[in-house]
Amino acid sequence: MPFQLFSDLCWNCSKELLGSCSVSPRPAVTLKPRYYLDHFEEMLEFVLTRYPHVIADGHRRFAESFQALNLDARCLYVRLVNRKGNVFLRDYLHYEEINDISSAINELRAADFVRSVHPSDYRDLLRIHTRDTIAKRIRQHVFPPDVKLPRLSSARKAELIDFSMAELPFEEICTSGTVDPFFAQAKTEELGYFLFLYFGRLQSSLNEFALRDLGVMKTLEFKQEFKPRFNSLEIALAAYHYHKILQGLYEASADRIEQFIADAPEWPTNDDMEISTLRGRAINKLGTWLERHNDPRALAIHQLSDQFPSTERTVRLLMKEGRSGEASVLLSRLIENPSCDQELLFAEDFYERKFNKKKVGRLTSLLRESPVVFIDESQRNYPEGAVIRLLAGQGTEAWHTENVIWSQLFGLTFWDLLFSDENVVIHNPFDRISKDLGTGQFYQNHKNAIESKLAEFATPNSVIEQLHETFNSHHGSPNHLVSWSDDLFALTTRLVQLAPHGALAHVLRDLTQQWQARRNGFPDLMIIEKNQVRFSEIKAEGDSLRRNQLAQLERLKRAAFPVEVMRVEWIVDPEQDYVVVDVETTGGNTQWNRVTEIGAVRVRNGEIIEEWSSLINPQRRIPSKIVSLTGITDDMVAEAPVFADIADEFRAFLDGAVFVAHRAKFDYGFIKTEYERIDQEFRCPTLCTVVETRRHFPGLPSYSLANLSNHFRIALNSHHRALCDARATAEILLKINEKRMTQQEK
Numbered sequence: 001m002p003f004q005l006f007s008d009l010c011w012n013c014s015k016e017l018l019g020s021c022s023v024s025p026r027p028a029v030t031l032k033p034r035y036y037l038d039h040f041e042e043m044l045e046f047v048l049t050r051y052p053h054v055i056a057d058g059h060r061r062f063a064e065s066f067q068a069l070n071l072d073a074r075c076l077y078v079r080l081v082n083r084k085g086n087v088f089l090r091d092y093l094h095y096e097e098i099n100d101i102s103s104a105i106n107e108l109r110a111a112d113f114v115r116s117v118h119p120s121d122y123r124d125l126l127r128i129h130t131r132d133t134i135a136k137r138i139r140q141h142v143f144p145p146d147v148k149l150p151r152l153s154s155a156r157k158a159e160l161i162d163f164s165m166a167e168l169p170f171e172e173i174c175t176s177g178t179v180d181p182f183f184a185q186a187k188t189e190e191l192g193y194f195l196f197l198y199f200g201r202l203q204s205s206l207n208e209f210a211l212r213d214l215g216v217m218k219t220l221e222f223k224q225e226f227k228p229r230f231n232s233l234e235i236a237l238a239a240y241h242y243h244k245i246l247q248g249l250y251e252a253s254a255d256r257i258e259q260f261i262a263d264a265p266e267w268p269t270n271d272d273m274e275i276s277t278l279r280g281r282a283i284n285k286l287g288t289w290l291e292r293h294n295d296p297r298a299l300a301i302h303q304l305s306d307q308f309p310s311t312e313r314t315v316r317l318l319m320k321e322g323r324s325g326e327a328s329v330l331l332s333r334l335i336e337n338p339s340c341d342q343e344l345l346f347a348e349d350f351y352e353r354k355f356n357k358k359k360v361g362r363l364t365s366l367l368r369e370s371p372v373v374f375i376d377e378s379q380r381n382y383p384e385g386a387v388i389r390l391l392a393g394q395g396t397e398a399w400h401t402e403n404v405i406w407s408q409l410f411g412l413t414f415w416d417l418l419f420s421d422e423n424v425v426i427h428n429p430f431d432r433i434s435k436d437l438g439t440g441q442f443y444q445n446h447k448n449a450i451e452s453k454l455a456e457f458a459t460p461n462s463v464i465e466q467l468h469e470t471f472n473s474h475h476g477s478p479n480h481l482v483s484w485s486d487d488l489f490a491l492t493t494r495l496v497q498l499a500p501h502g503a504l505a506h507v508l509r510d511l512t513q514q515w516q517a518r519r520n521g522f523p524d525l526m527i528i529e530k531n532q533v534r535f536s537e538i539k540a541e542g543d544s545l546r547r548n549q550l551a552q553l554e555r556l557k558r559a560a561f562p563v564e565v566m567r568v569e570w571i572v573d574p575e576q577d578y579v580v581v582d583v584e585t586t587g588g589n590t591q592w593n594r595v596t597e598i599g600a601v602r603v604r605n606g607e608i609i610e611e612w613s614s615l616i617n618p619q620r621r622i623p624s625k626i627v628s629l630t631g632i633t634d635d636m637v638a639e640a641p642v643f644a645d646i647a648d649e650f651r652a653f654l655d656g657a658v659f660v661a662h663r664a665k666f667d668y669g670f671i672k673t674e675y676e677r678i679d680q681e682f683r684c685p686t687l688c689t690v691v692e693t694r695r696h697f698p699g700l701p702s703y704s705l706a707n708l709s710n711h712f713r714i715a716l717n718s719h720h721r722a723l724c725d726a727r728a729t730a731e732i733l734l735k736i737n738e739k740r741m742t743q744q745e746k
Contacts, residue, residue, distance in 0.1 A: 051236075081191065115184055199428070202244065202247050313345070315347075331355075376570070467493060498535060579603075583598050590673040598722055614641065654684060692740075
């Protein structure tokens, strides 16, 4: 029987993503010329009406000032809000529906909605210039002799921006021969706060409104009354504060980090659960940043929080500093009063290993003790599917359900409490889930109704009847829990029929109490054999068992479900074909760079039986440093085929083989991206010779291709040319497979 994959379902379509996701063509929708202004004013009115208690005087003045602008100025301001970046050039602004853009800019200046550009806007200012313009300004400027210029002919725009930020004076860019041609958006704090109140996250545009009007994004038509997101100005401002910190930590400068460290002890605290969670996330993120940069202040920052995972980091850092007594006290406290399942698992396991001298942790022990299945490595790109095929050959049904079947059952069981009940906490038409589910208050808010529904699971047929009614009544409604797939629904009803008595009520109750913490980590496979259901976590070679996965296995076991961990080890078949691939590229990042050469050799039965190679025109210049490395020049690829021209031929050469490469993530990633650029999917079982040589030849000083070739006495005469490197990698593969075959025979 063909296996079923339910972990990648399209939420609002009954087709699986493995196939084509076909939908009926939508009728053409034309947006009004000033649709964006309507959307902005809709958002503003929504917030002003529902959030008067959390709007400060400055926010109210922002709304009043905006409403006092003339039509052109209002339109231009919203156009600027929806554009990328914060700095604008008058010459780039052209909108047919705005009669006089210059006058609109002047009115916005007079009302302080736009302002002159400041040095703090330098990066945004650079971003609106073309790469060539920035390079030209760098050429024109006279730098001190010790400043090393980038290669202006080949450097990416991002590199030129970074160099300009460090070495090129702000004034060199902020001029174009006219008077103050650049301006920046002002009142960004006030605008950001209004958008935050509406969406509950930091957002700079209203794209959802346009997608709604175009029919692309469905909204909650069955819900018209929306509750305010915050009950007080203090809580709203604290939440906004933490969201800005969390965003700021993604790309914070050294100065910004220092400010965060200085301010962290005074960050706002509150009994509100959401604020406590946000504060814990911000502290953990800051502490983790400091750890990554080997900053000893990380411990002091983590100690500001009593939430996991900062508590784990505190224990580990205390042990690292030799303060085992303090670590022991904290571990005992965490074991006695854990904040979540993962914290308890960590504390118990760590205490046993460090203080009771247990050599191996629970995760490793469970994995080592798990049964092993041996499967041909031609299926190594999808171990879950490989096990499903193996079981199918034995007459056993299995599906890759992971988290999705539990989300399906949860959403259908509690649909009315999540979406239809008058107490549902939904804040705007774009929300997909009740807020109390995320804050852990769902069970408390609906305890009697939840227990009543769980009691019905004593009679599975009545539950299935109710699930059918809900599925049919709300089919197609937008949400983040239920997929409207008939196949998945049928499987969900089988789970209800076959689950041990009381097991589903146990699991669902757990989910209602801590949805955010417990919605992930469910075992990969649902298996039905002789009318009994069990769940299996699949781990291939090199995979580790995560803490949340162990927690789910233990919860399911307590609920009376049979559970297991199954290890997959790949069998080496001498008749299996391998295609060893090497690619040369214009650089290391798949987003910006392209392939310049592909070399591939086919291996079977310990021999190279076929070769394929081609230069590829990358349709961009090759940086000089890459030319120095590979010897591949622009002239060499000028007449070469583009990737689209060789895509079918290369795919045919790979057919039926395992894709092998040295640092396979790099080569496979570039090939996959090149196929994506021509709208083709690329999937192939993959083997990395770096990973495998580390496993089978431990202790070597280096696992680079050059060093391994030297160690194994393999010829590498034209290193960094694709076919030469592919041949050398193929020889390394043969050494690896010799080892694997020997171990396999034992």
